C-alpha cells in the first residue's frame with residue numbers, strides 16, 4: 001500500500017506557483033487574492049487564516065475582509081462589487097458557509113467569473129461541463145485529480161466511483177474524471193444518499209473518491225483489493241485523549257481499508273493541503289490571464 005502524501009505534493013504545487021509568481025513579478029504584476037469572511041464560525045475562521053497566511057508566504061497580495069455576522073446581503077454585494085473593480089485583486093473568495101440570512105448563490109453569481117478562483121460561478125461550472133479550459137475548477141476536486149496524477153495512477157479507462165454529489169466536491173470531481181484527455185477519460189459513477197447498494201458499486205471502483213462527510217463511512221468490505229482511495233472527508237470526532245477534545249478523521253475507515261488499497265490518502269495530510277495549493281494556483285492563473 002502506498003500512502004499518497006498530500007503535504008509533500010502540495011509543496012511541489014506551491015513551488016510551481018512561486019515560480020509563476022516570480023515571472024509575473026518580473027513584469028511588475030503581483031497576484032492579488034481577496035478572502036471574505038462573514039461571521040466568526042471557528043472552522044471558517046481557521047480556513048481563512050490559513051489561506052491568507054499561505055498567500056502571503058507565496059508573495060500573493062492577500063486582502064482579508066472580515067465582516068460581522070450582522071452584515072447584510074447588500075453589504076456583501078457592495079464589497080464584491082468593489083473587489084470586482086479593483087485591478088490589484090485577481091481572485092475573490094467568499095468563505096462558505098456564510099450566515100443563514102445570506103443568499104450564498106447570489107453572492108457567488110455577483111463575483112466576476114474571471115476572479116472566481118473557487119470555480120463556483122455558473123459560468124465556471126458550465127465551462128467545466130463543456131471541457132472549456134478557460135474557466136476555474138473548484139480547488140478540492142482539482143487537488144484530488146492532481147494527487148492521482150502525481151501518484152502515477154492510471155485514470156484513463158479506470159472505473160472511478162465518486163461518493164457524494166455536492167457542487168463543491170462530488171459533481172465537479174465526476175466532471176473532471178470523465179473529461180476528455182489528460183487526468184480524465186475515466187468511467188465515472190456518482191453515488192449519493194438515494195443510491196441503492198452502495199457497497200456493490202464501490203467494490204467495482206479502481207479509483208474511489210469519498211466526499212460525503214460521514215466519519216469512517218467507507219469500510220473494508222466496500223473496497224476491493226488494489227483500489228486507489230482518495231479521502232476528501234474532514235470530520236471532527238470526540239477524542240478525550242486529544243488536546244482539543246476531538247480529532248479529525250476522513251470518510252474512510254483508514255486502518256481497516258488502507259491494507260487493501262494500492263494507494264490511499266491520509267486525513268489529515270491528504271486532500272486538505274491540496275485544496276489551499278490549488279486555490280493559490282488558481283489565483284496566479286487569474287493574474288496571468290489578466291496580464292495576457
Ligand code: NAP
Pocket residue numbers: 140163164165166167168169170191192193194195198211212213214232233234235271272275
Ligand atoms: P455535502 O455538501 O454535505 O455533500 C455530501 C454528499 O454526500 C451529498 O451528495 C450527499 O447526498 C452524500 N451523502 C451523504 N450521506 C450519504 C450516505 N449515507 N450515503 C450516500 N451518500 C451520502 O458535503 P461536501 O461539501 O461535499 O463535503 C464532503 C466532505 O468533504 C465533508 O467531510 C467535508 O468536510 C469534506 N471537505 C473537505 C475538503 C478538503 O479540503 N479536504 C473540502 C471540501 C469538503 P445527497 O446529495 O443525496 O444529499
